[in-house]
Amino acid sequence: MILPIVAYGHPVLRKVCEDIDKDYPELEKLIADMWETMYHTNGVGIAAPQINKPVRIFVIDTVQIVEGFDEEDKKEYPDEKPVKKVFINAHTVATGGKDWAYNEGCLSIPKVREDVVRPGEVTLRYLDENFVEQEETFSGITGRVIMHEYDHIEGKLFIDYLAPLKKRLLKKKLEDISKGKVRVDYRMMLPK
Known part of the structure; x- marks a missing residue:
């Protein structure tokens, strides 16, 4: 079932989410x-808080990004392989590598894209959809x-990484999103 995406300003987006166990109600259906929902919205990832569930689950599928690489991207990321995974109860083990900027957007903050600086790699410990523990570096x-x-399940948004001046410049756009004044091709759940 395609679920509505929680819009910027909704309190669930600022919650640190809870771990779940394998008896979580209708887990298979939720995933x-x-x-x-992610595919319907043309996203490459979605976290449970974005569909109003404050639990530590997110899914990603980078196929459309990697397959859409132009020649410059292929040179910059020659070893990039598409990944489709479910992450349950993910926790960061380490971050490292050289920090780099990339233009990010978010289904919960539509029509806003900004350069965000993040570490070059992250190591996560998580459970897959079969509740088998994994530890991988990406x-x-x-x-x-x-x-x-991952930031979503920690109650963070990509705009939190922006400089104060940039945030002030986005204030009106963010208010419009929280009031439903932005047109998107998917259903949004507005803050109450």
Whole structure:
């Protein structure tokens, strides 16, 4: 089922989410709904708080990014492989590598894109959809997408990384998003 995306300003986007266990109600359906919602909105990742669930789950699929690489991207990220994964109860083990900027956007903050500086790699410990514990290091575009989605389960948004002046310049756009004054091709859940 395609679910509405929680809009900027909704309090669930600022909650540090809770770990779940394998008895979480309708977990398989929740994950299927997250995939369906992400693909419907043309996203490359979605976290549970974005569909109004304050739990530590996110999904990513970087196929459309990697397949859409131009020649310059292929040179810059020659080892980039598309990744499609479910992350449950993810926690950061380490970050490292050279910090780099990349232009990010977010389904919960539509029509806003800004350069965000993040570490070059992230190591996560998480459970896959079968509740098997994993620990992996991700870098490149995939690492970037994972760090963005991970921030959601920590109650952070990509705009939190922006300089104060840049945030002030975005204030009106953010207010419009929270009031539903931005047109998107998917349903939004506005703050109450």
